[in-house]
Amino acid sequence: MKRTLHCAVLAVGISLLAGCGFHLRGMSAPLGPLSFSSLNLQNTGSLDEALRAALQRDGRLTLQTGTAQATLRVEDEESRKDILTINRGGKVNEYLLIYRVNATVQRLTDSAPVPMSVVVRREMSYSDAAVLGKEREEALLWADMRRDAAEQLVRRLSYLPAVTPAKPANASTQP
Numbered sequence: 001m002k003r004t005l006h007c008a009v010l011a012v013g014i015s016l017l018a019g020c021g022f023h024l025r026g027m028s029a030p031l032g033p034l035s036f037s038s039l040n041l042q043n044t045g046s047l048d049e050a051l052r053a054a055l056q057r058d059g060r061l062t063l064q065t066g067t068a069q070a071t072l073r074v075e076d077e078e079s080r081k082d083i084l085t086i087n088r089g090g091k092v093n094e095y096l097l098i099y100r101v102n103a104t105v106q107r108l109t110d111s112a113p114v115p116m117s118v119v120v121r122r123e124m125s126y127s128d129a130a131v132l133g134k135e136r137e138e139a140l141l142w143a144d145m146r147r148d149a150a151e152q153l154v155r156r157l158s159y160l161p162a163v164t165p166a167k168p169a170n171a172s173t174q175p
Contacts, residue, residue, distance in 0.1 A: 034160075036061075036068075037062060037069060038062040038069045039068050039070050039157075040063075040064050040070070040072070042071055042074070043075070044074045045074060046077065050146045050147045050149070050150035050151075054147070054150045069107060070107045070108070071105070072104075072105050073103060074101060074102075074103045076102040077099075078098075078099070078100040079097075079098070079142065081095050081098075082095065082098065084096040091128065092126050094123055094126060095123070095126055097122045097123075097124055097142065097145065099121075099142070101119075101153065102116075103116045103118075105157065107160075114160060118152045118153055120145040122144070122145055124137060
């Protein structure tokens with residue numbers, strides 16, 4: 001009886017979560033239609049591994065090192081650690097971690113690269129009593145912020161406007 005009750009409660013909980021649109025982390029929806037099928041990554045720095053993982057998750061996009069239909073270039077990458085709060089004794093209570101990425105996407109058919117910018121913020125509590133643990137937590141937060149920034153960049157690739165073919169100069173327009 002007790003086991004049946006546990007199973008019933010579990011089934012109701014799962015159906016409620018499924019009904020509200022809940023998805024496990026990492027089980028993101030596939031990318032929308034892209035205006036290109038091959039991509040070249042340039043100057044990706046510490047974002048390289050996270051970008052490759054996010055791009056290969058979908059499976060429709062081919063990563064190339066030579067000529068590709070589009071090129072994603074990371075122009076600037078900035079990591080900043082600001083003091084968020086301090087206590088009465090003047091010691092830090094919380095830090096604000098900020099990770100900013102500026103990138104451009106250049107398709108073969110575009111005349112100019114399309115700029116993209118991503119800013120990811122995380123708050124981190126701090127304690128002098130647990131310095132080693134807080135260092136590890138900070139390293140994990142930076143890695144998570146890089147993954148989040150890479151996923152945001154990949155998501156924005158699907159929102160690039162479709163390339164419209166240029167009209168010939170001598171084409172006549174009729175009402």
